[in-house]
Amino acid sequence: MTENPNQPREYDAVLGGESQVALSAAVLGGIPGVKSRLASPIVEVKIAALSEALKYGDAGLDLIIRALQDESIAVRFAAYSLLKDRDEPNLKQQFQKYLPTFEFDVITVNAQGKENSRHRHYAHFFPEDLGNGSVLEMVYIPGGTFMMGSPATDKYRRDNESPQHQVTVPAFFASKYSITRAQWQPLMGNNPSWLNFEKRPVEVSWDEAVEFCDRLLQQTGKKYRLLSEAEWEYACRAGTTTPFHFGETITRKLVNHEEHCPGYPDDIPLHSKQPTDVGSFPPNAFGLYDMHGNVWEWCSDRCHENYNGAPTDGSSGETTNNYRVMRGGDWGSLAGVCRSDYRCLVSEDRRGYGGFRVAVSSSS
Known part of the structure; x- marks a missing residue:
């Protein structure tokens, strides 16, 4: 079967903003690239993107907080695991709203x-x-x-x-x-x-x-x-x-x-x-x-x-x-x-x- 030249392959580097991202691809583009992977339908891609988001300060933290609302339970708990040891007051409110205790x-x-x-x-x-x-x-x-x-x-x-x-x-x-x-x-x-x-x-x-x-x-x-x-x-x-x-x-x-x-x-x-x-x-x-x-x-x-x-x-x-x-x-x-x-x-x-x-x- 002929490969589609417009789709990234498994180990390709892709620009932030591409909608289709392979699980093992190296994503370029900083926050845009993280956002792109968080829009992926693949749970593993989203979880990997959350870990990368920590590199980008408040902008990345905001993306992780938003992931507490994700439809996937696994993604929500991945976001929680990245945030649970932080002491920002607003995080506790977010936890109780989206991952109550x-x-x-x-x-x-x-x-x-x-x-x-x-x-x-x-x-x-x-x-x-x-x-x-x-x-x-x-x-x-x-x-x-x-x-x-x-x-x-x-x-x-x-x-x-x-x-x-x-x-x-x-x-x-x-x-x-x-x-x-x-x-x-x-x-x-x-x-x-x-x-x-x-x-x-x-x-x-x-x-x-x-x-x-x-x-x-x-x-x-x-x-x-x-x-x-x-x-x-x-x-x-x-x-x-x-x-x-x-x-x-x-x-x-x-x-x-x-x-x-x-x-x-x-x-x-x-x-x-x-x-x-x-x-x-x-x-x-x-x-x-x-x-x-x-x-x-x-x-x-x-x-x-x-x-x-x-x-x-x-x-x-x-x-x-x-x-x-x-x-x-x-x-x-x-x-x-x-x-x-x-x-x-x-x-x-x-x-x-x-x-x-x-x-x-x-x-x-």
């Missing part, structure tokens, strides 16, 4: 379920307007590496939670809460919940959860999906290695669950034997609520009987069976079932059994 307390407990620490944390999120006054808050989950599964020393471990293995999870966004009836209704047009409360999580089949993600994609253009099983456990643990992100145990002061296993405290009455409003209990260090108890949450994976041969990159595991993975336990679960590493394998067409939260890649 929320603050919360992170609690840990001792083996008897008594609070032994409380620290103030914050997390970034972006709001997604679902219509009808409903907003989906998507919390930034930083990438990292963790040990997935239960250790051999855990007396409550099950065979399908082993072998414990290292997994590296890229950064992504996850919904702050399980999807609620108020969030479901504008997109799906029905109410699948057996409780008529807008802030209670919906309980649907795996296929229905996936259809919700598909409709979100159609409405927003972002590739919404269910969390993979690895992403779910990583997000639930939020940097912890204990059975629960609170510590070695949970109580009904912290989690909506049914009753205790031997060795787990059980000191207050049941929560009406039904799901509670999302956000009724303290979050983990990533700012995610109700990762233990309240409702089970569907993951994208087809289940593996154990972790032999499971992915180590945070992606979904695939087999040929019709069973999916659910995580987190629910309001009727024993405490031991609500552990970060507990796995429930369920037929994907089972209705009214699982809630879910949604994810989107940080590179979208």
